Amino acid sequence: MITKSSEFLMGAKDIMPHHLGVFPFGLVFGVIAMTSGLSILEAILMSSIIFGGASQIVFVQLWSVGVPSFIVGSSVAIVNLRHLLYSASLAKYVESLPLRWRMLLAYLLTDQSYAVMVQKYRTEEFSKYNHYYFLGSGLTLWAGWQIATIFGVLGASFISEEWSLTFAVSLTFIAIVVPLLKTRADLVACLTAGILSIVLQPLPWKLWLIFAGLGGITAGWIATTIIHRNKEL
Amino acid sequence: MIWVVMIIAGIITYSTRFSMFNKTIAKKMPAWVETPLHYVPIALLTAIIVPEVLISNDTLNLSIFENLRIIAACVAVFIALISRNVIATIASGLICLWLLQWLI
Numbered sequence: 591m592i593t594k595s596s597e598f599l600m601g602a603k604d605i606m607p608h609h610l611g612v613f614p615f616g617l618v619f620g621v622i623a624m625t626s627g628l629s630i631l632e633a634i635l636m637s638s639i640i641f642g643g644a645s646q647i648v649f650v651q652l653w654s655v656g657v658p659s660f661i662v663g664s665s666v667a668i669v670n671l672r673h674l675l676y677s678a679s680l681a682k683y684v685e686s687l688p689l690r691w692r693m694l695l696a697y698l699l700t701d702q703s704y705a706v707m708v709q710k711y712r713t714e715e716f717s718k719y720n721h722y723y724f725l726g727s728g729l730t731l732w733a734g735w736q737i738a739t740i741f742g743v744l745g746a747s748f749i750s751e752e753w754s755l756t757f758a759v760s761l762t763f764i765a766i767v768v769p770l771l772k773t774r775a776d777l778v779a780c781l782t783a784g785i786l787s788i789v790l791q792p793l794p795w796k797l798w799l800i801f802a803g804l805g806g807i808t809a810g811w812i813a814t815t816i817i818h819r820n821k822e823l
Numbered sequence: 824m825i826w827v828v829m830i831i832a833g834i835i836t837y838s839t840r841f842s843m844f845n846k847t848i849a850k851k852m853p854a855w856v857e858t859p860l861h862y863v864p865i866a867l868l869t870a871i872i873v874p875e876v877l878i879s880n881d882t883l884n885l886s887i888f889e890n891l892r893i894i895a896a897c898v899a900v901f902i903a904l905i906s907r908n909v910i911a912t913i914a915s916g917l918i919c920l921w922l923l924q925w926l927i
Binding site: 607610628640642644645649662663667668671674677684685693695697699705756757761762763766771782787788791802805808809815 | 824825826828829831835836841842843844845852858859860863866867868869871876878883892895903907910912913924
């Protein structure tokens with residue numbers, strides 16, 4: 591029998607594998623925030639205010655080298671732009687929910703919760719308590735992220751660089767990106783962004799991130815257009 | 824000052840998340856934006872991954888013997904391709920990197 595609590599627990603369970611990547615990621619954020627000169631309170635609260643790992647790391651790295659606030663804000667915005675897509679993709683499943691539910695679930699929308707939500711909606715039957723599944727997965731991931739941040743912040747001086755925890759960040763994203771690569775255009779977007787992210791390194795203020803991202807998006811977009819045109823001819 | 828920037832960044836981030844959960848905004852979005860948006864996660868996440876793997880201490884290191892993350896990342900990509908499993912991907916990459924660091 592599907593109940594509110596069974597859906598909540600199922601969501602919490604399905605997102606568990608992602609904690610393996612998110613926990614070291616949170617530790618890394620905590621450590622970087624401390625070495626970048628943030629206060630304990632600033633570092634810990636940033637994980638609730640922004641709640642987006644990659645963008646938080648970008649934020650503190652840019653902030654610590656004195657990049658103008660406008661660029662820091664734009665970089666965070668660009669890194670987090672992908673949530674717009676997640677939001678669009680899940681919109682049809684939440685549209686019948688009351689506003690307070692949609693506001694809460696939006697806050698909990700991350701790469702990881704999106705990944706499990708999509709899986710759930712595509713493979714399982716629609717239940718009227720699906721939003722509890724979303725809540726269960728989102729909330730446990732949120733809690734894991736907060737706990738990892740606190741551990742990272744408080745344990746910054748004990749966490750050794752030799753553990754290569756920053757690599758866990760890349761691995762978390764590899765686990766999310768690889769299954770997304772389905773068409774040739776996807777591959778074009780991926781390769782273009784990857785190459786640009788290296789070639790554009792000399793740009794000031796870490797602008798390479800924005801331009802590599804935009805470059806990859808444009809390349810994928812152009813590739814789709816070309817592929818479609820060829821099909822029509 | 825950092826609080827102001829942090830809160831603005833938080834509001835921007837929340838807006839991207841809530842955007843399409845808002846019925847009015849969702850209806851106003853032109854259909855053509857769907858194509859470029861499809862590539863947003865792929866492009867941004869790749870742009871974060873690649874420099875993390877290839878650059879250490881501000882220098883590009885493409886030697887697979889010195890920069891052990893290259894092999895570990897390739898192993899993780901391969902495991903992700905065949906297993907599509909999050910735990911297997913992350914664990915294989917980390918274990919591979921630790922093993923190589925211990926061996927070399």
